[in-house]
Amino acid sequence: MRTITAELLFEAQNTLGEGPLWHPTQACLYWVDIEAGDLYQSQPGRQSFTKNHFDTPLGAYCFTAQGGFILATGDGFLAWEGDETQPSLMWNPLPGRAGVRLNDGKVDPAGRFWAGSMDTQQVKGELYRLDPDGGQHTLLHNIGISNGLGWSPDRKRMYYTDSLKRTIFTFDYELESGAISNPRPFVQLPDDGSDVVPDGLCVDDEGCVWSAQWHGWQVVRYDPQGNSLMAVSVPAQRVTSCCFGGDRWDQLFITTARTGLSEVELGDQPHAGDLFVVQTNTTGQVTNFFGGSR
Numbered sequence: 001m002r003t004i005t006a007e008l009l010f011e012a013q014n015t016l017g018e019g020p021l022w023h024p025t026q027a028c029l030y031w032v033d034i035e036a037g038d039l040y041q042s043q044p045g046r047q048s049f050t051k052n053h054f055d056t057p058l059g060a061y062c063f064t065a066q067g068g069f070i071l072a073t074g075d076g077f078l079a080w081e082g083d084e085t086q087p088s089l090m091w092n093p094l095p096g097r098a099g100v101r102l103n104d105g106k107v108d109p110a111g112r113f114w115a116g117s118m119d120t121q122q123v124k125g126e127l128y129r130l131d132p133d134g135g136q137h138t139l140l141h142n143i144g145i146s147n148g149l150g151w152s153p154d155r156k157r158m159y160y161t162d163s164l165k166r167t168i169f170t171f172d173y174e175l176e177s178g179a180i181s182n183p184r185p186f187v188q189l190p191d192d193g194s195d196v197v198p199d200g201l202c203v204d205d206e207g208c209v210w211s212a213q214w215h216g217w218q219v220v221r222y223d224p225q226g227n228s229l230m231a232v233s234v235p236a237q238r239v240t241s242c243c244f245g246g247d248r249w250d251q252l253f254i255t256t257a258r259t260g261l262s263e264v265e266l267g268d269q270p271h272a273g274d275l276f277v278v279q280t281n282t283t284g285q286v287t288n289f290f291g292g293s294r
Helices: 263-268
Strands: 002-005 007-010 017-023 028-033 038-042 049-053 058-063 069-073 076-080 088-091 101-107 113-118 125-130 136-143 146-151 157-162 167-173 180-188 197-203 209-214 218-222 228-233 238-245 251-257 275-279
Touching (some): 017 058, 017 101, 028 058, 028 251, 038 058, 058 113, 088 125, 101 146, 125 146, 157 197, 209 251, 218 238
Parallel strands (some): 146 197, 197 238
Antiparallel strands (some): 007 275, 017 251, 028 038, 038 049, 069 076, 076 088, 101 113, 113 125, 146 157, 157 167, 197 209, 209 218, 209 238, 218 228, 238 251, 251 275
16 A cells, blocks of 8 residues: 655644644634644644634534534534634533533535534444534434544545444435435454554545544545555554645645653654645545535
8 A cells, every 4th residue: 555644734732633624715724622622723824823712622613604613512512703702502412411522523515514422431422413504413323432524526425433433434425405324334444452443534536535543643545445545654643634625625634632642652753733734646625614605
């Protein structure tokens, strides 16, 4: 399998960097530090970045067609208009569930925001969908760690990761209704004692899935049949997610984490928790807005 190497982009030193998204009209990169509750934004030219802090774990977010954000947090789905405004509650499917929070999320091609919860102790996480008309849906139950989401370019398949099951699943997807059906394993990593599990993902214009591997030091590209094609080597053990962006949508941005690593391990990987980028020979799908195109 061919391997290319990612380059350092930002020394963010995130505890749990996640959820990179390229903003289509602002031409900048966003990402989160989940445990810190911080939302990051790169500045023009990608020479620096700023961040906004929230008093709750921030698992994922999306851009709205009106210019704001929906946040997937430890307190449920929150609407945030940006700048100095305070977020407001839209839907909390998690009340009274200690130790459970929303994790990874993504907007589908029809403008709906999907995000899942994680409950590693009881495997009682779920997958939710928040619709622009206010509709609230629970699609899946008994999830360990709800993670990477993506849709095929023909809008007929949805990819979804349960990291605790070491599996990326594929579903039949109906664009008009948002219904999913016929789940089956797309990629299942072996339970070989290595602790390598699939984490966040994105799908390129050729229908290939790029999956970040927690504990794996890499992102792996799979063809639509689930065969591994190439790897992106990352100088951090806990690779968390990836997205396409840049002027031509041909750069892959990669987040990593440093949470749980010992001082010795951090000494061996000083860029754990930083942001990386690699030039690819393909292009990614444009980031979807909640509520449809802007």
